[in-house]
Amino acid sequence: MTKTASTSFGRLRTAGVALFATAALAAAPAAAEYPERDIQMIIPFGAGGGSDTLARTIAEVIAELDLLPVNILPENRPGGSGAVGYSTVAKETADPYFIATVSVSFFTTPLLGGSPVSYRDFTPLASIAQSPYIMVAPAAAGYETLDDLKTAGRLTTGTVGVVSDAALLAKLTSNALGVQIDAIPFDGEGEVLAALLGGHVNVGYMNPSEAMSQIQAGTLRPLAISSAERSPAFPDVPTFLELGHDQIVHTQLRGLVMPAGVPAEVVTYWEGILQQVATSDAWKTKYIDRFHDIPDFTDAAGFAEAIATTNARYETLMKELGIIE
Amino acid sequence: MTIHTLDKAVAGLLILFGGWLIWTGLDYGIMQGTTPGAGLFPLIMGIAIVVLSAINLFRAVTNLETLSAGMSRREIIKAAGVVVVLIVSLLLIPVLGMTLATLGAMVVIGLLLRTDPSRAFLVRLAAVSLLTPIICWWLFDGLLGVPVPVGPLGF
């Protein structure tokens, strides 16, 4: 109870403070020490999903390590496949008191025409982990290695949404192996997993946390991982790179953004905070060990570059699929 | 307008609507390679609506369709009144906040429903109109964490 109550009161308080801040700004331009009030963390999805857990864990770890003099107030703003929440953040241009995490929808919803704001409307701060994809096949299918797939005439895979990392990786793998891989869009990760376990699709590209329990149970067999280096959580799974496919390196960066136009000092400030988060034990036990992501800190410049690259990849994929011109 | 005229008008409108679905369906694309495209389903639905509504129109014109009594003028005015009040209060929510706008809507709708209010009724209406939005605000915003739109007074 206390958590939701504090959120709503927090919102009221910030609304009030925002009014005061605008008034104060007109009178005295001198900026006090940042941050001077609580920070709104907008989660553009419902509670319980991957993005929600990520955002809340970051807020929790920052609070636990006492890195900020103020509080972070997480608030779910679901709707429009992320468009509602991300628009809420983007329209607070240059306000360093709004923060959000990136997700696949951060890129795909604007590209599919579902959002008035795109990645250009945000200031990247830093990323604190990367989430690779593990290419898997049902154990019953008999594929032991990536090369075994070459024997198949044609394969199918499942994806959530037409434009997704799974669809992107399917395209890349297909080009690399010279085997046709068709991506079938499903309505959720669960449906993809069910189709994979039921043998209705041949291969899948899974998040580490989803793949882990199935691999341990022996129902799915890992073939390759999409990160540049092997993941500590899956030491036995080779990278596509090792297997000689150097064009298949694609991970999801777990990072934070603010509205566009945030001062450079604020970005530097957050780089510092997030570096401490990424290297902390609390982050390792609360997130990395639980979700089996790869620990990694990327600064603002590197993160901005990764965002632009990811967006370009999705755009290329959409052109190849004929969704956009 | 009698209920039968309305029946004919709706059947006619549905034929036009179905035609529009067919047109948009063709525009979205019937096939995408070897698989059905985004437009196939709308196209089929459009054809079905056009054909079935044509039958309905024919039945209505030839008086094959029997309908039970429609609404009285008084009923229609009241229903339309409630819809208008709701839409107006909805448009006022961004200005007044949801709690105040709903409060206003409740009072007006209550008076619309009982056109000859007694004093006792007015007191009760005022009480529920005050309490319901406040309880809802507490329930949805406070307990369930829904960001209910707030007005200038902060609720």
Add this chain to the structure above:
Amino acid sequence: MEVLALLWNGIVAASDPAILMCTLLGAVVGLLIGALPGLGPTAGVAIMLPIAAGFGGIAAIACLGGVYYGSMFGGAITSILLGIPGDAPSVMTVVDGYPMAQKGEAGRALGMSVFGSFVGGVLGILGLVAISVPVSQFALAFGPTEMTAMMCFALSLLSVLGGRNAIKGFVALAIGFWLGTVGLDPIAGSTRYTFGSVDLFDGLDFSIIAVGLFGLTAIFTTLEVSVDKPLARYSFRSLMPRFSDAILSRWQLAQGSVVGFFIGVLPGVGATAATMLSYAIAKRTSRNPDAYGTGIVQGVAAPEAANNSASYGSMIPLFSLGIPGSATTAVMMGGLLMVGLQPGPLLFATNPDFVWSVFGSFAIGNLALVFLTLALTPLLASALFVSTALLYPIVIAIVVFGVYAIDYSLSSVMLTIIAGAIGVVLLKLDYPAVPLILGLVLGPLLERNIRRTMISSQGDLSVFIERPIALVLFIATIVVLLVPVALHFLGKRKIAADEAEI
């Protein structure tokens, strides 16, 4: 029975006061959220998630489970009393429950919904503990092809819900199918009928349309009926549940539970489709199908049993395979992760105590809800004594807040009002609302699975008859469609003979 012993141990473990408190808290919150128009189990579990996570371990999941099945109990309340579906899976309860309330049998209808929920719950829990392993394999056998066949079979059964004028019923179905296409087309990646609006990008939420089309329409058309007198003439008896109804509806209860359970297991189908199917089967197998929709207890029994047992069915893929087959179980899976458990095929093997205690808490929560809701029934039913000039403003205010809470959008509230106004016209012109809602629920499932199948088979239609499950379902579809025709030619003997009985 070994599983019963294990379940009993689980019940004992779940009787721990701390766990018990969390179970009851979840159940009561679920009851409330289910009863509020608009908000359903998914929203409820999501809202409770951060709070429940603080309880840790068994208590957390017991609490989230309580919200889930509690909302299945609660959804019936507003459906019956006001004709407003409290959540998506209770929409079929409106069809007979609301007419019962208008006839002055609100208590009876509410009582039946409690019995239905309880029987569905008990059978669902037994299915969950006893046959989850074979059933989860059955669920995996359903790929896009089988799902397409299943939807065709469902639609053939559901054709019985068309209303008086079959042609208008099909028009309503087609409109519902069209409404289901609004938003991003997940197969082709283009948007359809959004007119550039961001609000429509995700498609139309089922509850937004259903609350308008059933609830607001019911209000708009009864504004003049009963301002100065209560909605119906009540005796004290009308407020009380009738236990004999449970005996009277035993077949519908059993059928609803079984159908709900197996439909609930299928990933991506959901409890709403399960209630529709069980209602249709109840009507089809009835000797007096015309009585359905006029307010009979059997029409409340079947869908209410189905939605509760579907909620347990949908937990099977989650607990036995680690697959969240529905939006609600996806949030519950988030809860499992938050308390430090890895949902997957090994969950039963690695954490048996945890799983059995959670199942035990389901049994306790289910029983607690029966007593709670039966005790509340007279109180709730007496809400209809209130003059509509006071009741309707209250209800409308709750609808505005409730619909807004679905996706925090005022456009949704506008859509609900528009759906309510259109609903009045459709009702007066005899276009039935049920097929429209069916189309909205089943249309996307049918369309997407056909297209998935076609991508998979590269346009080859023969897959539909090559796969055994699909073939059987298609044959069943044809049989269902042909039986009435055959009966017609055999001289309608059956129908004439049964006319006297209810």
